[in-house]
Amino acid sequence: MFAPLTPQIFTRARWIFARALGAIFFCAFASLGVQIRGLAGENGISPAQKFLDAVWNQLGAQALVEVLTLCWINAGDTMLVTLCVVGALLSIVMICGRCPGLCSLLLWALYLSLCWIATPFTNFQWDALLLETALPAALLLPWKWRADWLRWRPSQQAGLWLLWWLLFRLMFESGAVKLSAGDSNWWSLAALDYHFETQPLPLWTAWYANQIPDGILSMVTLIMFIIELGAPFLILAPGRWRHGGAWALIALQVGILATGNYTFFNWLTIALCLLLFDDTAWPLRLTRMKASGPQPEPWSILARLGLWSLIAVDVSVTIGPLLSSPVPMRIWNPRPWLLSRVLAPTMSFNGYGLFRVMTTSRHEISVEGSDDGEHWRAYEFRWKPGDVNARPGLVAPHQPRLDWQMWFAALSNLQDNPWFVNFLVRLLQGSPEVLGLLKDNPFPDHPPRYLRAVVYDYHFTRYGDGHPGWWKREPLGLYCPPITLKDGRPTLVEPAGK
Numbered sequence: 001m002f003a004p005l006t007p008q009i010f011t012r013a014r015w016i017f018a019r020a021l022g023a024i025f026f027c028a029f030a031s032l033g034v035q036i037r038g039l040a041g042e043n044g045i046s047p048a049q050k051f052l053d054a055v056w057n058q059l060g061a062q063a064l065v066e067v068l069t070l071c072w073i074n075a076g077d078t079m080l081v082t083l084c085v086v087g088a089l090l091s092i093v094m095i096c097g098r099c100p101g102l103c104s105l106l107l108w109a110l111y112l113s114l115c116w117i118a119t120p121f122t123n124f125q126w127d128a129l130l131l132e133t134a135l136p137a138a139l140l141l142p143w144k145w146r147a148d149w150l151r152w153r154p155s156q157q158a159g160l161w162l163l164w165w166l167l168f169r170l171m172f173e174s175g176a177v178k179l180s181a182g183d184s185n186w187w188s189l190a191a192l193d194y195h196f197e198t199q200p201l202p203l204w205t206a207w208y209a210n211q212i213p214d215g216i217l218s219m220v221t222l223i224m225f226i227i228e229l230g231a232p233f234l235i236l237a238p239g240r241w242r243h244g245g246a247w248a249l250i251a252l253q254v255g256i257l258a259t260g261n262y263t264f265f266n267w268l269t270i271a272l273c274l275l276l277f278d279d280t281a282w283p284l285r286l287t288r289m290k291a292s293g294p295q296p297e298p299w300s301i302l303a304r305l306g307l308w309s310l311i312a313v314d315v316s317v318t319i320g321p322l323l324s325s326p327v328p329m330r331i332w333n334p335r336p337w338l339l340s341r342v343l344a345p346t347m348s349f350n351g352y353g354l355f356r357v358m359t360t361s362r363h364e365i366s367v368e369g370s371d372d373g374e375h376w377r378a379y380e381f382r383w384k385p386g387d388v389n390a391r392p393g394l395v396a397p398h399q400p401r402l403d404w405q406m407w408f409a410a411l412s413n414l415q416d417n418p419w420f421v422n423f424l425v426r427l428l429q430g431s432p433e434v435l436g437l438l439k440d441n442p443f444p445d446h447p448p449r450y451l452r453a454v455v456y457d458y459h460f461t462r463y464g465d466g467h468p469g470w471w472k473r474e475p476l477g478l479y480c481p482p483i484t485l486k487d488g489r490p491t492l493v494e495p496a497g498k
Contacts, residue, residue, distance in 0.1 A: 009278040009279045009280065010160060010275065010277075010278055010279065011149055011150060011279055012277075012279050012282040013274055013275050013276075013277050013278065013279075013282070014140060014141065014149060014156075014160075014275070015097070015149050016274055016282075017137075017140075017141075017271055017272075017274050017275055018094060018097060018100040018137075018141050018147075019094070019095050019097065020267075020270075020271040020274065021094065021100075021104065021133065021134070021137055021268075021271055022091045022092070022093075022094030022095035022096075022100070022103070023091070023095055024130065024264045024267055024268050024271060024397070025087065025090075025091040025094065025107045025111070025130070025134075026088055026091035026092060026095065027264050027267075027397040027398070028087075028111065028127075028130060028264055029084050029085075029087035029088040029091060029110075029111070030084070030088050030398075031263070031264075031397070031398045031399050032084055032114060032118070032122075032399075032401075033081060033084030033085065033087075033088065035121075035400070035401055035402070035437060036080045036081060036084055036114070036118065037077050037080065037081065037433040037436075038402070038431075038433040038434045038435075038436055038437040039118050039121045039401060039402070039437070040080060040117055040118040040121070041077045041080060041433050042076060042077050043426065043429075043431045043432075043433045043434070044426070044431075044433055044434060045121075045402070045419055045422050045423045045426055045434060046118070046119070046120065046121070046419050046422060047075075048071055048075040048080060048117035048118070049075040049076070051117060051119070052067070052069075052071060052072065052075055052117065055067050065345065066345055067116050067345065068112055068113070068116060068345045068346065069112065069113040069114075069116040069117050070083065070109070070110070070113040071083075071113055071116070071117045075117060080114070080117075083110050083113055083114055084114070086110060087107055087110040087111060087114075090103050090106055090107055090110070091103075091107065094107070097147055098145050098146075098147070099142075099143060099144065099145050099147070100137075100141035100142060100143075100147060101137075101138050101139070101140070101141040101142055101143040102138070102143050104134045104135075104137040104138040104141055105134070105135075105138040107134055108131060108134035108135055108138070108348070111127075111130060111131060111134070112131055112346065112347060112348075115127050115131065115347060116347075118401075120405065120419055121401040121402070121404075121405055122401070124263075124399075124404070125265070125350075125352055125354065126262070126263050126264060126265035126268065126399075127347075128347055128348075128350040128352075129166075129170065129265065129268055129269075129350070129352070130264070130268060131346070131347050131348045132166055132347075132348045132349065132350055133163065133166065133268065133271075133272065134348075135162075135346075135348050136158070136159040136162035136163050136166065137159065137163065138159070139155045139156060139158055139159030139162070140155075140156050140159030140160055140163060141156075141159070160275065163272060163275055164235050164236075164275065164276070166272065167232070167235065167249075167269075167272040167273065167275075167276075168232040168233075168235055169351070169352060170269065170272070170352045171227075171228050171231065171232045171249060171269075172228065172229060172232040172233075173351060173352045173353050174228050174352055174353060174354045175224075175225055175227075175228025175229040176228075176229065176353075177353030177356045178191075178225075178353075178355065178356060179225075181356045181357050183356070183357045183358055185358040185360065186221075186358060189217075189218040189219075189221040189222055190214070190217075190218065190221075191221055191355070191358040192217040192218075192220060192221050193214055193217060194358055194359065194360045194361075195355070195358065196209045196210040196259055196260075196460070197210050197362055197458075197459060197460045198358075198359040198360065198361065198362045199259075199260045200260075200261075200384075200403075200404055200407040201260065201261040201383055201384060201392070201395065201400075201403065201404070201407075202259065202260055202261070202392045203258070203259050203260055203261060203392055203393075203394060204391045204392045204393065204470070205258055205259050206259040206260060206392065206460075207392070207460050207461075207470055209259050210460045210462075211462060211463060224252060227248045227249065227251075227252045228252070231245040231246075231248040231249050232245070232249075233245075234246075235276060239278060239280065239281075242276050243276065243277060243281055245276065246273045246274075246276035246277060249269070249273050250270050250273050253266040253267075253269050253270050253273075254266075254270075257396070260396075261383070261394065261395045261396040262396060263396050263397055263398070263399035264396070264397040264399075266396075267397060359411070361457060362385075362457070362458040362459065363410040363411070363455050363456070363457060363458070363476065364384065364385050364386070364406075364410060364455070364456050364458050364473070365406055365409060365410050365453050365454070365455055365456075365479050366378050366379075366386065366453065366454045366455075366456060367379045367423075367424070367427070367451065367452075367453050368451070368452050368453070368454060369427065369442060369443055369447075369448030369450065369451050370448055370449065370450045370451075370452075370482075371443075371448055371449050371450075372449075373449075373450050373482065373493075376452070377442035377443070377448075378442065379427070379438050379440070379441070379442060380438065380439040380440050380442075381400075381402070381403050381406065381438055381439055382395075382400055382403060382437070382438065382439045383395050383400045383403045384400075384403040384404075384406055384407065385458055385471055388458075388469040388470065388471040388472060388473055389468070389469040389470065390470065391470055392470065400437075402423075402437045402438075405419070409479075410455065410479075413479075414453075414479060414480050420453070420480070421480070421483075421490055424451045424453070424480065424483060424490065425485070425490050427447065427448070427451055428447050428448065428451055428483075428484070428485045428490070429447060429485070430443075430446070430447035449484055450482045450483070450484050450493065451480075451482065451483055451484075452478060452480060452481060452482040452483070453478065453479040453480035454475060454477070454478060454479065455475070455476045455477055455478070455479045456473040456474065456475055456476060457473060457474045457475075457476050458471050458472075458473045459471065459472055459473070460472075482494070
């Protein structure tokens with residue numbers, strides 16, 4: 001059934017993948033760069049230096065191998081912004097096709113450094129996927145300034161197989177965990193009845209998708225399962241079958257892109273799918289390269305054994321029971337054994353499982369400030385739902401990480417999200433870096449005296465229901481009771497008039 005692998009015919013896919021990966025890295029670094037000071041800067045929500053100090057106090061010198069970040073050198077605002085700028089510049093070099101293999105490795109190191117110090121705002125599955133893609137990409141892609149795209153070495157063969165294995169796991173696990181979780185909404189094919197309304201940052205098109213009859217949505221859900229559980233097995237199939245599987249996976253990603261903002265995640269998945277197309281599937285004029293056989297191979301038997309060992313390590317660490325975190329879109333890594341523990345600091349050997357349990361209600365947190373404890377004014381976020389008359393907008397591939405984190409915060413309580421209290425403290429202090437993450441500041445002259453957080457239940461409006469806006473909402477209660485600063489510390493208060 002399966003055709004023998006002929007690595008030399010993936011020349012064009014490799015050429016295009018290098019540029020696609022560079023573009024995705026550019027989006028990731030540019031997006032994080034405009035937010036990093038507000039998220040992890042000295043006056044940010046979760047200061048990087050405070051995090052590193054806490055880790056060092058707990059682990060001592062062992063922290064250097066447990067938390068792999070260049071910010072051990074310096075974790076100030078200048079260093080954080082510099083890492084983002086250097087990452088964006090290296091991404092441009094990679095887009096130009098210069099030293100793509102080396103660029104991929106350096107970009108991995110830079111992005112890993114930022115992911116470690118910007119938690120909890122950088123532990124999404126697309127962050128993990130980008131890191132896990134970059135390492136085998138460093139094997140697949142040429143390392144010379146003037147890349148020789150026709151040369152094929154054992155390391156490049158290993159890189160291709162590892163990326164195929166990554167794509168298989170990403171897609172198959174995404175389908176399997178939906179069934180293994182036992183969620184009745186997935187088993188009954190009713191999940192899309194809720195998805196468009198409850199996804200983190202919907203597009204305006206999601207409002208229209210939410211009007212589609214339930215029967216049609218059930219058929220779409222079934223097609224999704226067929227693609228996620230079936231198409232990955234075509235990765236090692238003969239050419240046309242493999243191409244068909246790739247197109248099915250790409251179509252699924254385009255469908256997701258059409259109604260939701262999932263940062264660079266869908267584009268990265270599509271880039272991985274491009275590696276399934278051999279040279280016969282690409283127009284010759286696209287890269288102006290002539291397919292040829294592999295160049296003479298100087299690698300030793302020891303080098304080959306090392307590369308096969310790398311493949312074995314990756315497979316052994318990443319394969320496992322198809323389980324996932326109870327919170328959708330978080331990094332899954334349930335394997336506690338020694339090898340996984342050693343490799344965990346790299347964030348590059350992960351499991352995946354999107355929307356393991358479908359969220360069936362949409363709770364949104366409104367942060368409100370007051371000077372007198374009686375009259376409250378709401379802070380507007382840039383992208384998450386707030387004003388019921390505001391049309392959901394397109395923001396991807398940029399990720400407004402505070403807006404995303406607010407969606408997760410609404411799924412749990414205040415005690416599970418200590419960063420949220422830090423966020424409120426920064427607003428009470430009037431931190432310009434944190435205020436820059438928001439759409440507007442209702443207290444432009446001075447910070448408010450009090451802050452509180454109110455939870456609302458949001459629903460899309462429907463045709464003919466009499467609501468003119470995009471959303472309708474009802475208050476559910478307080479997420480955080482009124483607080484104020486006393487001696488620099490957040491303190492619960494009972495405002496006048498309550």
